[in-house]
Amino acid sequence: MSLRRWFFSLASHSTLSCSSGITLFLVPPLILKNTLCNSSKKNLSFYCGEPNKKNGFFSVASDLQSSSCPKDSPFSGLEDALVSYLFGKKRATDIAHMVWKQVVQKGDTVIDATCGNGFDTLAMLNLVADDSHDGYVYALDIQEDALNNTSLLLEKSLSSNERKLVKLFNICHSKMENVVPRNASVRLVAFNLGYLPGGDKEIITVSETTSLALEAAKRILMPGGLISIVVYVGHPGGREELEAVESFATKLCVENWICCKLQMLNRPFGPIPIFLYRR
Numbered sequence: 643m644s645l646r647r648w649f650f651s652l653a654s655h656s657t658l659s660c661s662s663g664i665t666l667f668l669v670p671p672l673i674l675k676n677t678l679c680n681s682s683k684k685n686l687s688f689y690c691g692e693p694n695k696k697n698g699f700f701s702v703a704s705d706l707q708s709s710s711c712p713k714d715s716p717f718s719g720l721e722d723a724l725v726s727y728l729f730g731k732k733r734a735t736d737i738a739h740m741v742w743k744q745v746v747q748k749g750d751t752v753i754d755a756t757c758g759n760g761f762d763t764l765a766m767l768n769l770v771a772d773d774s775h776d777g778y779v780y781a782l783d784i785q786e787d788a789l790n791n792t793s794l795l796l797e798k799s800l801s802s803n804e805r806k807l808v809k810l811f812n813i814c815h816s817k818m819e820n821v822v823p824r825n826a827s828v829r830l831v832a833f834n835l836g837y838l839p840g841g842d843k844e845i846i847t848v849s850e851t852t853s854l855a856l857e858a859a860k861r862i863l864m865p866g867g868l869i870s871i872v873v874y875v876g877h878p879g880g881r882e883e884l885e886a887v888e889s890f891a892t893k894l895c896v897e898n899w900i901c902c903k904l905q906m907l908n909r910p911f912g913p914i915p916i917f918l919y920r921r
């Protein structure tokens with residue numbers, strides 16, 4: 643298939659929106675790869691150039707085939723994950739973990755606002771833990787079962803020293819400021835919304851507290867930090883929650899925030915990763 647045909651055939655499947663108001667109908671993997679490789683780690687930004695007037699797509703760089711990401715690139719791994727996502731080979735949570743990796747540093751303080759079964763908490767701990775024992779993960783959930791599941795996973799997966807770097811709280815995420823130390827520079831607040839997999843599907847995150855939690859996250863996030871949200875719309879209330887997240891994100895000023903949504907057009911109930919990066 644010619645590059646042009648391949649380019650157009652993908653166009654019907656993916657959108658990537660950003661806070662500049664421009665919607666990318668398609669980000670061809672190689673363009674994304676080149677773009678990400680040309681960005682600097684502390685200035686994470688997705689390409690938001692002018693679309694081609696005729697077809698609505700971004701113009702194709704002339705050296706599509708030539709550039710490749712050096713192994714020591716700060717984005718090493720992210721480009722492959724995004725390409726795999728576009729081709730249905732990675733999950734939304736894999737993408738979120740990859741994006742966190744670009745932002746979070748050893749010794750950082752991060753918050754898992756919905757720790758559930760602990761997989762996100764564990765991924766975060768692996769990003770912040772180092773020999774200095776400065777990095778902390780604050781993991782919150784309203785369900786005792788979720789905290790027990792997270793505890794079990796951490797016990798199985800971590801050394802006792804690493805385990806001490808995770809602080810678990812049975813608390814609503816809208817109250818995150820009550821548990822995270824005031825002087826902490828928080829690099830990441832991550833939300834994986836919806837219900838606890840394997841648990842009670844009636845206990846779900848809801849728009850009202852999610853909105854309050856996003857406001858709290860905004861107050862405590864350091865510059866260069868990220869609010870990461872995976873939204874599920876397949877359950878009752880999920881669509882409203884997406885609207886609440888979008889409403890919060892679209893109000894963030896473009897000078898200080900880059901807000902992106904990755905959405906599969908032909909999977910109306912697929913999970914939607916949203917990234918709000920504070921410049």
Ligand SMILES: C[S@@+](CC[C@H](N)C(=O)[O-])C[C@H]1O[C@@H](n2cnc3c(N)ncnc32)[C@H](O)[C@@H]1O
Nearest residue numbers: 756757758759760761762783784814815838847
């Ligand atoms: C999709 S699960 C999270 C999955 C988890 N991050 C993991 O890696 O397994 C959503 C979780 O959000 C929790 N939750 C619901 N409302 C909450 C709230 N207001 N504050 C904190 N957690 C909440 C649920 O109890 C559930 O465990």
